[in-house]
Amino acid sequence: MSKKLNIYLAGPRGFCAGVDRAIEMVKEALKKYGQPVYVRHEIVHNKYVVENLKSEGAIFVEELNEIKDKSRPVIFSAHGVPKAVPEEALKLNLLYFDATCPLVSKIHKEVEHFDKKDLPVILIGHRNHPEVIGTMGQIKNEIYLVENVEDVKNLPLDKEKKIAYVTQTTLSVDDTKDIIKEIKNNFINVIEPKKNDICYATTNRQEAVKKIASNCDYFLVIGASNSSNSLRLVEVAKNYGSKKAILVEDVDSINLNIFENIENIGITASASSPEILVKKLLDKLKNNFDLNINEAHYQKENIYFKVPDSLKN
Ligand code: SF4
Missing domain, CATH: 3.40.1010.20 (4-hydroxy-3-methylbut-2-enyl diphosphate reductase, catalytic domain)
Structure with missing residues (x-):
């Protein structure tokens, strides 16, 4: 036995709903425009998904300048992109679709909102993750990235100054609580996102x-x-x-x-x-x-x- x-x-x-939508967008684009459809970055971080879409006619690139046939549509991945990416797409005259998850777009809007109010923005997230690169690229002013409690202690910001924070959507709920606690211990006037950014x-x-x-x-x-x-x-x-x-x-x-x-x-x-x-x-x-x-x-x-x-x- x-x-x-x-x-x-x-x-x-x-x-999740954001991943479902992003994959669906590539499939719909293939149906509507035929092959190939370009996708900037892995549409979602999964080899099986990426390989399947490749077999259906998607071509994955990391940057827009790698697109060989500029007459074909391109889709931006679910993780979100810096503002410079759609700007470049317009310059290159590309037909583009943005599959950024609406819950990531919500954070992009928060960042812009805080920036308009002249608040320095702290982003809790992982350096070099595409979502973090996308969020940091929403405004011209510097966004202060913190990955852990230590980073909060070393922030070059006046502790008396009003600051705001946002987070990456896919963090550890527990670790993020500790980092937020540290931000509140270090700064006397902290503006928080309306709703938790971890999705x-x-x-x-x-x-x-x-x-x-x-x-x-x-x-x-x-x-x-x-x-x-x-x-x-x-x-x-x-x-x-x-x-x-x-x-x-x-x-x-x-x-x-x-x-x-x-x-x-x-x-x-x-x-x-x-x-x-x-x-x-x-x-x-x-x-x-x-x-x-x-x-x-x-x-x-x-x-x-x-x-x-x-x-x-
Ligand atoms: S933000 Fe959340 S819901 Fe959206 S794609 Fe990422 S994991 Fe999925």
Whole structure:
């Protein structure tokens, strides 16, 4: 008889509304304009998604000047872009569509709003992440990036001065609370975003992992190493009691020997990972073990972002 494994499946997991919309936009553009359609940066951070879209006729580039045929449409990724990117697209006479998640666009508007009020803006986020590059590129004035509590202490800003802060959407909810606390300890007049900038999908996926992590010997997070929300889920699983937690970038290459001396496995998928990869992983485990699957639903999600009408046929 095969070895028994208890599987704790986190819910919600996988695709969020912003990722769904961005992928849909590329598909609609391919339907409306034919092949190829260019996409600036990985539309969402997931190799499986990117490879699928490539096979349907999408060409991925990092910068607009890499586009060989300027008569073809281009789509900007869900992470958002600095203002300079649509400006360059206009100069190059490109037909472009912006798949920035509306929840990232909300932060762009916040930054502009604070800047118009002459407030220095602090951004809590990860240096070089495309979303952070996009947000920092919304205004001409400097945005002060902080990645941790230490960075807040070293900010070259007058502590008496009124300041505002925003955050990246895909951060650790817990770490960000500590950084915000430090900002409030250091500055006497802090203007906050109206609503938490960490998005609903990031929050729900982390909370769902927190609920089950302590049951688990091993937590598998299906995601990508350049995806902030994937990496945060691995950290959350470890911090909330899973003995081990790893990122699974390629379900096919997972070594089943790692499950030899364990009984309880947690599974989730990042906001940019499709459910088909969870199914693939479960099928692989089913073929080798006797599974007892427990699916926990922390929160029901019913958020949907519409694809722009201009992309409909
Ligand atoms: S993770 Fe959040 S901010 Fe990012 S695309 Fe999804 S819903 Fe939008």
